[in-house]
Amino acid sequence: MRIKYLLLIISLFAFATSNGQVGTESIIQELSDIKTPEQAESYLKAKEKLFRGQLYQYNSNDTSELANMFLSKEAGDILAFESNDRNKTFIFKILQFEDIELLRVQYIYFNNNEIDIHRIDSLRQLILNKLNGGESFDNLAKMYSMDGNAKNGGDLGWFEEGMMMNEFEDAIRKNDFGEIFKVDIPSEKWYYIVKNSYKPLRGKRVTAICVEVSN
Numbered sequence: 146m147r148i149k150y151l152l153l154i155i156s157l158f159a160f161a162t163s164n165g166q167v168g169t170e171s172i173i174q175e176l177s178d179i180k181t182p183e184q185a186e187s188y189l190k191a192k193e194k195l196f197r198g199q200l201y202q203y204n205s206n207d208t209s210e211l212a213n214m215f216l217s218k219e220a221g222d223i224l225a226f227e228s229n230d231r232n233k234t235f236i237f238k239i240l241q242f243e244d245i246e247l248l249r250v251q252y253i254y255f256n257n258n259e260i261d262i263h264r265i266d267s268l269r270q271l272i273l274n275k276l277n278g279g280e281s282f283d284n285l286a287k288m289y290s291m292d293g294n295a296k297n298g299g300d301l302g303w304f305e306e307g308m309m310m311n312e313f314e315d316a317i318r319k320n321d322f323g324e325i326f327k328v329d330i331p332s333e334k335w336y337y338i339v340k341n342s343y344k345p346l347r348g349k350r351v352t353a354i355c356v357e358v359s360n
Contacts, residue, residue: 170236171353172196172356173223176238185240185354198356201237205348206247206303215239215351227360234358243350246306248317251282251299254292257334265336269327272338276325282340300342305350310335317341 179185182200189198201213215237222239253272255265272285286299290346294300306314316328322344328337 155280167175169225169236169358172236173225176223176236176354176356179238179354180240182240182352182354185238189354189356193357196356196358198354201353201355202243202350204247204305204350206346209219212351215353218351233326234332234360236356236358240353240354241354243352245348246351247303247348248306248309248314249344250301250302251286251340251342252292252301252328253282253286253290253295253338255336256291256338257331259291262336269320269336270339273325282325282342299340303343313337313339318345 175188179188185200189200192198201211201215203209203215205216207213207216214224218239220239220241224234224238225234225236225299227234253269255268257265268289275285276282281298283298287295289295290299292299308335310330312330313328316326316339318327320339320341322341325338325340328339330336
């Protein structure tokens with residue numbers, strides 16, 4: 146395991162206050178024994194009265210500075226940073242990397258809680274006819290979709306496998322790139338027209354634990 150000390154003042158890692166605060170050095174030692182997200186969750190629960198902490202997850206489609214940093218490291222790496230005002234130290238440990246599939250579609254959504262199924266069937270057929278006639282999915286989503294992302298042409302953005310309902314993801318995988326199809330989830334009263342507007346991507350997901358220590 147590689148431990149990377151990214152603070153300019155190396156003596157900080159021997160820090161242990163006399164007023165009962167938890168020392169950074171002891172936390173680094175405890176984190177070095179944690180290997181899995183499950184162990185990390187148990188550790189944070191056991192220490193919740195001593196300091197704040199949480200688990201982070203990012204995938205290879207995330208563009209934030211923290212995501213890029215985590216994805217460039219290796220499992221087992223430990224990193225520490227002081228806050229700008231030097232009142233806190235944030236200690237991270239990279240726990241694991243996983244191979245994932247990223248999906249992205251556009252959709253037009255109908256809520257059966259608000260309009261009856263006969264109206265939904267009629268609207269979906271009308272929209273499919275318009276799509277076959279050459280009208281753009283973007284414009285039709287803006288016009289008909291009962292969802293907040295209608296203004297974006299129904300673009301769902303990239304999401305990890307397992308984040309959506311099984312019926313929704315299964316339908317995406319059964320249809321080829323560029324195809325348009327219907328998805329019904331009667332148990333939730335959700336009905337869709339979906340376009341496979343992007344090819345699936347293979348990517349990585351990184352999981353890290355973060356502990357926040359008061360200096």
